[in-house]
Amino acid sequence: MARRKKVYEGKAKILYEGPEPGTLVQYFKDDATAFNAQKKDIIDGKGVLNNRLSEFFMVGLGNIGVPTHFIKRLNMREQLIRACEIVPLEIIVRNVAAGTLSTRLGIEEGTPLPRPIIEFCYKDDKLGDPLVAEEHIIAFGWANQQDLDDIVALALRVNDFMSGCMMAVGIKLVDFKIEVGRIWDNDMHSLILADEISPDSCRLWDIETGKKLDKDVFRRDLGSLTDAYTEVARRLGVLPTNSGPVTRPTLIN
Numbered sequence: 001m002a003r004r005k006k007v008y009e010g011k012a013k014i015l016y017e018g019p020e021p022g023t024l025v026q027y028f029k030d031d032a033t034a035f036n037a038q039k040k041d042i043i044d045g046k047g048v049l050n051n052r053l054s055e056f057f058m059v060g061l062g063n064i065g066v067p068t069h070f071i072k073r074l075n076m077r078e079q080l081i082r083a084c085e086i087v088p089l090e091i092i093v094r095n096v097a098a099g100t101l102s103t104r105l106g107i108e109e110g111t112p113l114p115r116p117i118i119e120f121c122y123k124d125d126k127l128g129d130p131l132v133a134e135e136h137i138i139a140f141g142w143a144n145q146q147d148l149d150d151i152v153a154l155a156l157r158v159n160d161f162m163s164g165c166m167m168a169v170g171i172k173l174v175d176f177k178i179e180v181g182r183i184w185d186n187d188m189h190s191l192i193l194a195d196e197i198s199p200d201s202c203r204l205w206d207i208e209t210g211k212k213l214d215k216d217v218f219r220r221d222l223g224s225l226t227d228a229y230t231e232v233a234r235r236l237g238v239l240p241t242n243s244g245p246v247t248r249p250t251l252i253n
């Protein structure tokens with residue numbers, strides 16, 4: 001018999017019904033996918049690390065007043081979150097040229113951008129999450145102009161906070177993706193930060209060496225993804241610096 005009802009299963013996470021109405025349990029899997037799931041693998045310990053790292057960032061953002069879906073971590077792979085209506089957009093914030101920005105516009109990877117650039121992609125795996133303009137978003141009703149203004153303000157606050165956290169531990173925040181959701185109060189809604197913030201959805205480069213500490217390690221076969229994420233977690237103080245490799249007992253709480 002199933003322990004609880006699965007609400008949704010994505011590439012890296014599963015959502016289960018939560019203990020109270022309006023809550024969900026978010027479970028972090030070890031599955032890694034890239035290039036719209038054309039490259040797949042199981043990376044032992046990745047889900048444990050992302051659960052901890054996402055908790056770290058969401059709690060920090062909550063402390064500076066950014067509304068998030070995070071309620072509390074339940075165990076090494078699960079966190080309790082507020083249910084929300086996900087806006088079907090991937091919101092990408094870039095500080096340095098990389099990835100599709102570099103290939104699309106021919107800007108060399110590593111070129112600092114004159115200001116943070118925010119891009120919107122329509123969340124649809126079948127279409128490969130295409131880049132869309134604000135015009136499309138509003139015309140097709142995925143979000144309204146007020147939502148977009150709020151999303152830009154929220155994304156820039158997340159960028160400032162995350163850039164500072166990373167800079168303090170010698171890591172450059174090159175770019176990242178966030179998702180937001182709506183919380184309804186009668187016919188009014190507000191937006192909260194949802195999904196996850198982890199090295200799966202960021203580009204993180206060591207400031208000194210340029211070493212990649214994010215999912216590009218997996219995408220581009222650059223070594224051990226668990227080692228890279230463990231290093232990020234250790235530098236941020238999320239894992240004790242003297243703990244051994246990421247194993248289940250190390251992260252039991």
Ligand code: CDP
Pocket residue numbers: 090092098099100101129175176177200201202203215
């Ligand atoms: O990562 P990729 O080169 O496919 O696309 P990008 O547009 O350069 O991605 C910008 C940032 O958003 C990177 O940090 C990606 O890891 C993240 N992203 C993500 O987390 N999920 C996606 N579906 C697309 C991008």
